[in-house]
Amino acid sequence: MSHVSLNMPVFVTGHRGLVGSALVRALRGAGFKRVLTATRSELDLRDPVAVAEWFGLHRPAYVLHAAGKVGGILANSQQPADFLYDNILIHATVMRAAWQSGVQKLLYLGSSCIYPRDCPQPIREEYLLTGPLERTNDAYAIAKISGLVGCQAYRRQHGCDFISAMPTNLYGPEDNFSPSGSHVLPALIRRFHEAKLAGTPAVTIWGTGTPRREFLHVDDLARACLYLLEHYSSEQTINIGTGEDVSIRELAEMVRDVVCPGVRLEFDTSKPDGTPRKLLDVTRINQLGWKHSIVLTEGVRSTYDWYLDHQGSLREAGIDPKSSSNLVAMPSTLGKAA
Secondary structure, three states: OOOOOOOOOEEEEOOOOHHHHHHHHHHHHHOOOOEEOOOOOOOOOOOHHHHHHHHHHHOOOEEEEOOOOOOOHHHHHHOHHHHHHHHHHHHHHHHHHHHHOOOOEEEEEOOHHHOOOOOOOOEOHHHOOOOOOOHHHHHHHHHHHHHHHHHHHHHHHHOOOEEEEEEOEEEOOOOOOOOOOOOHHHHHHHHHHHHHHHOOOEEEEEOOOOOEEOEEEHHHHHHHHHHHHHHOOOOOOEEEOOOOOEEHHHHHHHHHHHHOOOOEEEEEOOOOOOOOEEOEOOHHHHHHOOOOOOOHHHHHHHHHHHHHHOHHHHHHOOOOOOOOOOOOEOOOOOOOOO
């Protein structure tokens, strides 16, 4: 397998998002000297002509493809055609331009929501396309699957070293803390913070608290991506996760103890729980030599510290960290089929 050079240009798509920003941090921390990025106004990744021209001009040697149109269950259910259209175009144009411009290696990041809704647990890579998808985000999942198949197609037809990886639920700096679009962990951080400010005695959680979920710090994901860039070349996708999960109750208690100790948890059992368990099998990436390093408790604490340090920018984005409304945390409905 060819050595990845720190002197060659590497293009990170979606560099302003949760994953993309972590990739940029990791690349610069590892000593990569030419990290290329482009904002949405500078380059519309849905435009094949513009993307081909950009690749022809900048000639990246490596591509870490993290861009995509993302949203929670509400957005996915209301705009399935938009999620399908935008994401298929983004993946198709980037891969085509990468092949045409001679990119040495491309890593495409999928999402664990592409696995069948009722997968055996833990979820192994070979379970892909073995059953029906989750209905609430099937259009998004199909678009993400098209990117994975695209990597395989370019390998088969053109010999491109395009690989794909499937991260588990992610959290960390630059996460989405909005009340309507956040995933369960940042949503809990926000709600317990609001309870602390308001002095409310309890926070209500949807469901029984028994569903189990796996969480990976986004900086661990970024380090895994750099590891795969150097050490992995296969048509088969590879899972990235911790191989460990916690119940929603355990997660809520963990966030409570970090953000607002003493607040009482109340569970609204009239609300749905969602999928009982969602855990990736990470045997293959562990055997390859990579393992996560950020313990969940430490990750929750550092993410809350980041949230506190960036209240100004969050407020500019329409998220008021000092809101006193004690909203309900909804683990089964926040984010993309979390």
